[in-house]
Amino acid sequence: MEGLKSRALHHLSHTHKVLALSSLHHFYEHLLQCCTSLTTLKLIHSSLSTRGFLLHTPHFLARLIILYSKLGDLHSARTLFDHRHHHHHGHTQAPNSFLCNTMLRAYANAGRSYEAIDLYIYMQRMGVGINNFTYPFVLKVCASELGAVFGKVVHGQVVRTGFGSDLFVEAALVDMYAKCGVIGDSHEVFDRMLIRDVVCWTAMITLYEQAERPLEALMLFRKMQEEGFLGDEITAISVASAVGQLGDGRMAISVHGYAVLNGFIGDVSVGNSIVGMYAKCGNVERARLVFDRMEERDGISWNSMLSGYTQNGRPTDALSLFNQMQASECDPNPVTALIMVSACSYLGSKHLGRKLHNFVISSKMDIDTTLRNAIMDMYMKCGDLDTAVEMFNNCEPGKRDVSSWNVLISGYGVHGHGKEALELFSRMQVEGVKPNDITFTSILSACSHVGLIDEGRKCFADMTKLSVRPEMKHYACMVDMLGRAGFLNEAFSLIKKIPSRPSDEVWGALLLACRIHGNTELGEIAANNLFQLEPEHTGYYVLMSNIYAASNKWKEVEMVRQNMKSRGLKKPAAFSVIEFGTEVHGFHTADQSSPYYREVYRKVESLAIEMKMVGYVPDLSCVLHDVEPEDKEHLLNYHSEKLAVAFGIMKMDQGMPIQVTKNLRVCSDCHWAFKFISSIYGRKIIVRDANRFHHFQGGRCSCGDYW
DNA sequence: CTAGGGTTAG
Numbered sequence: 222m223e224g225l226k227s228r229a230l231h232h233l234s235h236t237h238k239v240l241a242l243s244s245l246h247h248f249y250e251h252l253l254q255c256c257t258s259l260t261t262l263k264l265i266h267s268s269l270s271t272r273g274f275l276l277h278t279p280h281f282l283a284r285l286i287i288l289y290s291k292l293g294d295l296h297s298a299r300t301l302f303d304h305r306h307h308h309h310h311g312h313t314q315a316p317n318s319f320l321c322n323t324m325l326r327a328y329a330n331a332g333r334s335y336e337a338i339d340l341y342i343y344m345q346r347m348g349v350g351i352n353n354f355t356y357p358f359v360l361k362v363c364a365s366e367l368g369a370v371f372g373k374v375v376h377g378q379v380v381r382t383g384f385g386s387d388l389f390v391e392a393a394l395v396d397m398y399a400k401c402g403v404i405g406d407s408h409e410v411f412d413r414m415l416i417r418d419v420v421c422w423t424a425m426i427t428l429y430e431q432a433e434r435p436l437e438a439l440m441l442f443r444k445m446q447e448e449g450f451l452g453d454e455i456t457a458i459s460v461a462s463a464v465g466q467l468g469d470g471r472m473a474i475s476v477h478g479y480a481v482l483n484g485f486i487g488d489v490s491v492g493n494s495i496v497g498m499y500a501k502c503g504n505v506e507r508a509r510l511v512f513d514r515m516e517e518r519d520g521i522s523w524n525s526m527l528s529g530y531t532q533n534g535r536p537t538d539a540l541s542l543f544n545q546m547q548a549s550e551c552d553p554n555p556v557t558a559l560i561m562v563s564a565c566s567y568l569g570s571k572h573l574g575r576k577l578h579n580f581v582i583s584s585k586m587d588i589d590t591t592l593r594n595a596i597m598d599m600y601m602k603c604g605d606l607d608t609a610v611e612m613f614n615n616c617e618p619g620k621r622d623v624s625s626w627n628v629l630i631s632g633y634g635v636h637g638h639g640k641e642a643l644e645l646f647s648r649m650q651v652e653g654v655k656p657n658d659i660t661f662t663s664i665l666s667a668c669s670h671v672g673l674i675d676e677g678r679k680c681f682a683d684m685t686k687l688s689v690r691p692e693m694k695h696y697a698c699m700v701d702m703l704g705r706a707g708f709l710n711e712a713f714s715l716i717k718k719i720p721s722r723p724s725d726e727v728w729g730a731l732l733l734a735c736r737i738h739g740n741t742e743l744g745e746i747a748a749n750n751l752f753q754l755e756p757e758h759t760g761y762y763v764l765m766s767n768i769y770a771a772s773n774k775w776k777e778v779e780m781v782r783q784n785m786k787s788r789g790l791k792k793p794a795a796f797s798v799i800e801f802g803t804e805v806h807g808f809h810t811a812d813q814s815s816p817y818y819r820e821v822y823r824k825v826e827s828l829a830i831e832m833k834m835v836g837y838v839p840d841l842s843c844v845l846h847d848v849e850p851e852d853k854e855h856l857l858n859y860h861s862e863k864l865a866v867a868f869g870i871m872k873m874d875q876g877m878p879i880q881v882t883k884n885l886r887v888c889s890d891c892h893w894a895f896k897f898i899s900s901i902y903g904r905k906i907i908v909r910d911a912n913r914f915h916h917f918q919g920g921r922c923s924c925g926d927y928w
Numbered sequence: 929c930t931a932g933g934g935t936t937a938g
Contacts, residue, residue, distance in 0.1 A: 319929070323929085323930060354930050355930095355931090356931085357931045358930090361932090387931095388932080389932050390932080391932085392931090392933070394932095395932085419933080420932055423933040425933090427933060427934070428933095454934085455933055455935090458933095458935050459934070459935085461935080462934085489935095490934070491935085492935095493936065494935045494936085496936090497936065498935095521937095524936050524937065525937095527937095554937095556936070556937045558937095559937055591937090591938065624938095
């Protein structure tokens, strides 16, 4: 009896112990799951260690190693790892595969490639079993840093050790080759796979999408479905991105349908990518619809929608959505700031730009060099050179980079301050900043805007000395510069010297020069190249027809117009904005939606009469429409930039400059008219067009009619 | 107990 009792007691206490132990394990597991700081982790670590759990429960050891590496303390992770297998007898003892894999994972996730490879080699040397779990980590490291050469070596080892047909390892190989840019090898691995799943199909689709080969990505997507795989959220994201690259609105709708039908749309990331896809296809309305219907929105959702508006030339919509964002529970981040800064640049509104800058400062978000450069650029594009320069000067030299210099140089360039641009260009070199390709486009276009031909030629010659290889965009700048200055033949022979096929920007620059100098023959050569290269680009048709119109070749004008019409091309809508106090007013061509339109219309009509009295003759060459001359003249009055300027003359105080931003190039008649207006009214008129700034004062323009 | 595919901005 007594014996039985004692045995029962013993049994009971044993169960108790086991129970306690298991709940302790759960307790620690819970602690580790909640642990987000190094200090807490160290406390848990020492507690686990005193209980002896680390010696007997490899699970906790692994958890600690992973957590340490996640929180950035790889040293502690490694110490733990080393300690474990030095423990028993004080001499090195081969660690087991599991632990090594864990440590490898820690290195791979932290991007510590060389330590990871070191460990991998150590494993091979010590004869630690390398298994199917090991390779994905090693291949990840190859993908991110070491490259395809090393990856190929590992691939060989995969095959030799007999893991060549493990689904996970194969998928990792596909991804590795893809990230190293060896698409052929990826495809080869993929083709040899006997069993495939969603993950490796998606990896293949993503690979083509990332390589900007959207058609092939979509073909794979179809093939995947034919083989009976539905795909999942991540597939949907990749496919949406591919369709966004194609810009095909109808396909966008069907991908959207795919996501809805399969229930992927509830996923925030899927929603985000659909929003971005629609925006890239030019369908902001649908983008907004999806955005509004999302159950859950994160920072990326807002940023996608905001940049969608900006990309589609709708900065005012971006700004009002930005206000909504601030009222929501989602805080703007530095990327948001970057998008909004570019919206303000586009709009050309000094006031809104400054307000945004103040917001960025007060929100205490991290202003890195990229964001600071964007803000400087915004000030330049809003006509506030002083603030941009001040920001540049107040910035510690360590926080400036080439782009900061580039922003200033190109900013001075678009304002027609060629000398200052050149000074900055040499100053940056004195201060030891190496000019890059963008520096040269900035300086060359600055020279071009002011007609500093010799300086421009010298900079172009200096490029190779400073080991920057001339690219197509630099040739385009040179053609632009030479062409504007009237050296059309020199420009044309430079084009012939370009080692590869001249791009549309190069021919476009020549075409523009031909319009300025009324050269029909060279213009036709340029245009014919352009119509082949970019048949959908409206601007080139418009330019060519302007050239014909200027030399009264109306039959040819009609031909170009018909050509445009048959391709279904329309002149993009012109849009001009003017800042008035804290408001921004926008005008389309012949706009009747503005609350002020009646008075503005009366003003442009009276302006036309006033100008004619002092010698203005309407320049009809920029009217494409097939109408009577009187009607053409009438149409000219309602150009968006004229409406905006008339609004400014009416509403703004005499001392205030009138600043207007137009989305396209300012038309030649408006340019001429503004000279008259600036002189009649004694006002400063500043117009920013798609190319540069025009400062009108006393009957002259800062561009010297050189634009 | 450990593993593979991802969207926004520039």
